Amino acid sequence: MRTLVLLLAALALAGCDQNMEIQPKYGEYAKAPLFRSSSARNPPAGAMARDALARQQEATQRPPLTAGLLDRGRQRFAIFCSPCHGAGGDGNGIIVQRGMPHPTSYHDPRLVAADDQHFFDVISDGYGAMYSYASRVPPRDRWAIVAYIRALQLSRRASLDDVPPGQRARLEAMP
Template sequence: MRRYLTMLFALLALSACDEMNQQPRYDSYEESPLFRDGKSLQSAPPGTVSRNARADAEALLNRPPMTSALLERGRERFEIYCRPCHDASGYGNGTVPARGFPKPPSFHSARLRLAGPAYFVSVITDGHGVMYSYADRVAPADRWAIAAYILALQRSQSATLDALTAAERQKLAKGGS
């Protein structure tokens, strides 16, 4: 008898699940009678704070230490977000300006060579000139990584052979990377 009751309960439970598949819903830009403005997509109420706001603010304030992992992450993020406009070397000759968009400044200009990493983090966060903010695309920790990579790019363009060890010079002479 217990077995039959268990099977009956299981069948009732399965039949109830079908109603979950047929729930009414609205697409983002569909009209909806639920709200006064008739839109189903509503903006957040005034004063709403993201649950990540505190962690993001702390990540922006705390510059991470320079490590090879940070530079590698910065290179990866730079390739994704910055290279289309700034090109691989940071001179501003990317594919986007080649198609008519205004050319961004070179990271190797005197003004930007004097700028610290906090400046680049600020520009990524808030935008500057025709560059819009990337705050919604690039995490705060990644902004510091990109800034570190930009500093490495700047230094790489003015490095002299004297700064290399004998082994590195030999490797360079052989065409190795």
């Protein structure tokens, strides 16, 4: 039995040589004679990223409007949108002070009248000087940002009649 184990160990060690440590391979964009071009290969037709279906479903299913969603939208807006659009959505973010083009205010009547899908698509695909945020902002966060933009717009146009009666009494009692 011991001889058999030693024989198997010797055979296993004989199979190890330097080629296992230093294997021939191509660099990412190196010329590959086997493929007659670059070693970077195009994916097969119909191939998609592992999470592409889930992301596509998230993009088409708007989450319900909750306080948590608005808070998440406020956070994401501060990170991704306020440098250009400003904290209040007026289009006077820090980039304008640095010489970049002045983005349209979210309070512009054209954008107030735009549907939510317009904002989602602009965040996803970009528009004008704005580039796409699809790779940086997941679909659920894009919907959260859209909800927060709507809250910003409403904050400028709201009247006391828009406040629920229970909250209205509290506001009227404030000095």
